Amino acid sequence: MATRAAAEVHTAVPPLSPERQVTWPKRTRARLANGLEVVLAESHTIPKFHGELFLRSGNAAAVHRGPGLAEMTATVVRTGTAKRLSRQIEEDLRRLGADLSSHAGADNSAIGFAGLSELSEPLLQLVSELARDAAFPEAEFERERRQKLEEVKLDRTQPGFLAGERLRRVLFGAHPYAQVAPTEEQVAAYKRDDLLSVYREFYTPENALLLMVGDFDSAAMLNTIEKVFGSWSGNKPAIPPSPEPAKPRGRHVHLVHVPGAVQAQILAGCHAITRKHPDWIKLGLTNSLYGGAFNSRLVMNIREDKGYTYSPRSGVNPLRQYGYFSVSAAVRNDVVAASLTEMFYELDKLRALPVPEPELADARNYVSGVFSLGLATQDGLLSQLATVALNDLPDDYLETYRERVRALTPGDLLSTARKYFDSANMQIVVVGDRTQIEPQAALFGDLDVYDAHGKHLS
């Protein structure tokens, strides 16, 4: 023991002092005549604001035209409008001290932005221009398409990406959620007209939600928004029907072969629930105990006790229509079987035995405490408000969240683990060099082997 003190020291852990009330900021909610939904919250930490214009349709709703087409549309949106060329857009953003990103996930497209409070109106005007008058210049589209081709090749050299892509395929089958990125051939087939169709359908005020958090006066900001976005028009797009997802039964192992890999990326998952489901908070807390926090059972076991991995974690992934639970770790090649054994041991233990009350109390405190840390930054608060608004959760969701977490009992967790930690039907993806890991992986179920491009090898 390296000690530098002989003097008297404080040996006992200081108790927590009385909690100060968490006060969530007042939200201003409005719906403009054109259907645009607006949520504003003031946060005066710095003289800036953060915002996001969501369109409630993403890659899943565009899949019939082409996988990843909503993402490609979002990318090209920032490259030109009726009034500004690409270079001017980028320079204007810098002139406004602003950052902007346009992107799309499975369920939503979005234009995210942040800028100086003193320059908020011109930034909103630019965001509005991108949402309403994007020009999709032919040359810009062609460049971004070629760029995307190289990106999708690169994606498939990353173990984390390959694991996630394979798990989604396995869990969702024919449902659009199965495809997290396009293939090279699909990108090569993108047409500018397809992007225009997606843009016209998705980027409408009836399909949009504008969220802003920052250093502004809400009433004045609402007036500015009305002025900038009030004349935008367009209807809600029809939602195309999706096939039912695969619901694979029985444990199965899916090995993605990466020759020369010096580590194995494990990702195992099963179907769970969406953000709107009444069990969501219970599952969140159960996950936190399992592998969702540093102080969780899985991290203690395979990192702090056994040293198999640096970065074990588990989480619940809520897509709009379906959610899934997953657990991951990048481990040494020679401990793939040992790591999977411990992952399942900890899952099954939560299904079998009630969590001791002191451990549950710690987890409740963790989940409710870190929730309120989100209050202290503009982008933290923005992401909390986005969760509430995009999932149509009740207005008092933020205010009541902590109480609801604190009311949970060992019995709640036991029943939640039994329902959603579907250990018997977990799909196990392992990305690595098959010559190093295949025999270990094969111990956990029927095994299929793929290459990085999804070709079935055996």
Next chain:
Amino acid sequence: MHLKIPIENTTLANGLKVVIAPDISAPVATVGVYYKIGFRLEPQGRSGFAHLFEHMMFQGSANAPKMQHIKLINSSGGTLNGSTHYDVTNYFESVPSNALERVLWLEADRMRALKVDDENLSNQRDVVKEEVRVNVLNQPYGGFPWLNLPPIAFRNWANAHNFYGDFADLDAASLADVQSFFKTYYAPNNAVLLILGDVKSDEGLSLAKKYFGDIPAGATPPFADPREPDQSEERRGEVEEKFGTLPAMAIGYTVPQRRTTDWHAMTLLDQALHGGRAGRTYRHLVLEKQIAVEVDGGIDDIFGYNGPTQMVTKILHKPEFSSDTTLTEFDSVIREIQQNGITQDELDQLKVKFRSDYYTTLEGGRGGMPRYGLMHLLACFSLFDNEPQLVNTILEGFLAVKREDVQGVAKKYLRNDKRAIVFRRPVNASLPAGAGAKEAA
């Protein structure tokens, strides 16, 4: 541009610097302890040790055995982490403010007496090796360019070695090394304690005294000289890319000494060259010439280093263009700014953006830790400059930069004989026909 962030600072009798930045707008506190030792000055033959040691600081102290630290913070509703940088190593927590005293107790306990054994060391050595694999050895472009460029660019071991650690050096590290590193560098007189958020200044200061005041000072640590000999010709090197599909290169120019006029100008020059899609390198190589797929870079953490560092441009380019063609086009961007400088309009844009980014840094969440950025700046300005109040005034130097200053540093520092280049070449690039022959349009 004078900010008015309230800051109190003092130095305790044992040499520990203390900085309090009260802000009661949310019932949340962030605490940091920064030690003035990073991987630059770790012992020779022990590459990677500063970072391995950082892991050991979570393995137990006199009154908080292994896992207690993490358990106590998590169960108080908080998050924690640590990170190793070139010249500092930090430990930090964000918690609901009713746990503030508990956090200070924990940080003081491990500053006073680390209590770890061989089993802990062996465990964390394994964990760190998996960290290196997941971030470097098993990733496309892992460690590029932050681990690839220094051995080519620098001659002084301090600046040039493998900061994550050669596995043989990690294996050779012993418990005696851990104890001696702790005794040498982890003394209160080589550290700063920061308390930000929901705390009153006088309360913060008295808690700092209560928990840290009786930790005895150590001897002033010996610091190796990190200076570099003069460079007189371009330096180049190559590294194999095992997984990625695109050829890559990184070009680094050594940056002027911090807090000089040249440094302010160089920082804005960096913004002109990098700074996203409006930056000159991205615009030329990606948007106009369409040679590159990715271009980014700059001076990493401009306030957070205290020795030789570089402004680095990282380029991933299409395989149909050769490295020479790509470099020639990069050089044309540099030559253009050297010959013609930048316009007043461009300089004005850069300043607005720099100021806006600075605010974001101050508020800065890192993994959900409010005010991480303010904490980091206060810590670096305390340890390197003994002047935490610089957070309120440092912007002025950047906002005073003139066009001729930017052109001046471009000519003075962006010289071929002062730069280093590393090429990262894919072993299995799928080259199309006529590969490498294409000239820039």
